[in-house]
Amino acid sequence: MKVAVMGAGAVGCYYGGMLARAGHDVVLIARPPHVQSIHRDGLRMETRSFDEHVRLAASAEAGAVQGAHLILFCVKSTDTESAGVQMRPHLPADALVLCLQNGVDNADRLRAVLPQHAVAAAVVYVATEIAGPGHVRHHGRGELVIEPARSGSFSSQAVARALIAAGVPTEVSGNxxxxxxxxLILNCAYNAVSAIAQLPYGKTVQGEGVKDVMRDVVAECLAVAQAEGVQVPGDAVAAVDTLAGSMPSQFSSTAQDLARGKHSEIDYLNGLVVRRGEALGIATPANRVLWALVKLMESKHAQA
Structure with a gap:
C-alpha cells in the first residue's frame, strides 16, 4: 500500500512510521527541517517498545500525495481547508483520505473542498510529541476508530487490516x-488546563480545584452533545478521571503549540463547544473561560 501523510507532525509521524515499519511505501509531507533530517537519518521512532530509525520518504510538497492509495490527513484543524486545496490537484481519484485530527467537524470541512473524493473521519487516541527534527516520541496508547468508507475497491476495512498488522489497534465503527x-470531551477537559499551566496531565490533575473544573467542562460538553442528538459512547466522566493515569507525562497538543509560540486548535475544541452551546441556548461558562484564557495566551505570544 502506498501511503502519504499530509501534515506529518507527532500524530502523522507515528502512524506513518508504524506503517513504514510494516513494509508499506510511506511518504511524510512535513516541514523542511523534518524532511531534511528524515532524508539524512530516517525517522527516529522512540516508543515504549522500541527505539529505532525507520527509513521512509519525506517531502515538503503537497504534490507528494500523487499515487497514494491512502492519505493520512494530520494537519491542524486551523489548516484543514487550505491543506485540502493544496493537495486536491495531485490527489488520485481512488484515494481514501483518513482524517486523523482533533475536533469533530474536520471530515465534513474537508469533504467541502474535496467533493469528488472519499473522506473518512477517524478518532485518534495516542500520546506523542515531536522531540526534534525527524524524531517522534511516543508516550502511550495508539488506537484508532475509523468511519466506514470506500473508494473504488479500497475501504476502511482494508485500512484497518493494514493498521492492525502494523501494530496499531484499529476499529471500524458506525458511530x-x-x-x-x-x-472532544477529553480534549476540552485537559488541553487548555495543560496549556495554561504548562504541565503534563499527571501533574495537572493534582492542582487544587482542577478536577472540579474538568467535571464542569464535561457536563457542559455532554449537554451540548445531547442537544445535537449525538450518542456519546462510554462513560465520559470516568474516561476523563482515568486519562491522566494512563499518560501522566503527556503535555496536551495545545500546551505544545503554546510552548512553541504557535496558534493552537482551541477554537475547534472548547471554542466549538461554546459556539454550539450559544446556537442551542446552552450555557458553557467553564469551556468559555478556558477558551478565552488560551486565546489570551496566544495573543500574548503573537505580540512577543
Whole structure:
C-alpha cells in the first residue's frame, strides 16, 4: 500500500512510521527541517517498545500525495481547508483520505473542498510529541476508530487490516460521530488546563480545584452533545478521571503549540463547544473561560 501523510507532525509521524515499519511505501509531507533530517537519518521512532530509525520518504510538497492509495490527513484543524486545496490537484481519484485530527467537524470541512473524493473521519487516541527534527516520541496508547468508507475497491476495512498488522489497534465503527465527541470531551477537559499551566496531565490533575473544573467542562460538553442528538459512547466522566493515569507525562497538543509560540486548535475544541452551546441556548461558562484564557495566551505570544 502506498501511503502519504499530509501534515506529518507527532500524530502523522507515528502512524506513518508504524506503517513504514510494516513494509508499506510511506511518504511524510512535513516541514523542511523534518524532511531534511528524515532524508539524512530516517525517522527516529522512540516508543515504549522500541527505539529505532525507520527509513521512509519525506517531502515538503503537497504534490507528494500523487499515487497514494491512502492519505493520512494530520494537519491542524486551523489548516484543514487550505491543506485540502493544496493537495486536491495531485490527489488520485481512488484515494481514501483518513482524517486523523482533533475536533469533530474536520471530515465534513474537508469533504467541502474535496467533493469528488472519499473522506473518512477517524478518532485518534495516542500520546506523542515531536522531540526534534525527524524524531517522534511516543508516550502511550495508539488506537484508532475509523468511519466506514470506500473508494473504488479500497475501504476502511482494508485500512484497518493494514493498521492492525502494523501494530496499531484499529476499529471500524458506525458511530464515529459519537466517538469524536467522546475524544472532544477529553480534549476540552485537559488541553487548555495543560496549556495554561504548562504541565503534563499527571501533574495537572493534582492542582487544587482542577478536577472540579474538568467535571464542569464535561457536563457542559455532554449537554451540548445531547442537544445535537449525538450518542456519546462510554462513560465520559470516568474516561476523563482515568486519562491522566494512563499518560501522566503527556503535555496536551495545545500546551505544545503554546510552548512553541504557535496558534493552537482551541477554537475547534472548547471554542466549538461554546459556539454550539450559544446556537442551542446552552450555557458553557467553564469551556468559555478556558477558551478565552488560551486565546489570551496566544495573543500574548503573537505580540512577543
Amino acid at each position: 464515529v460521530r459519537g466517538a469524536l465527541w467522546a475524544k
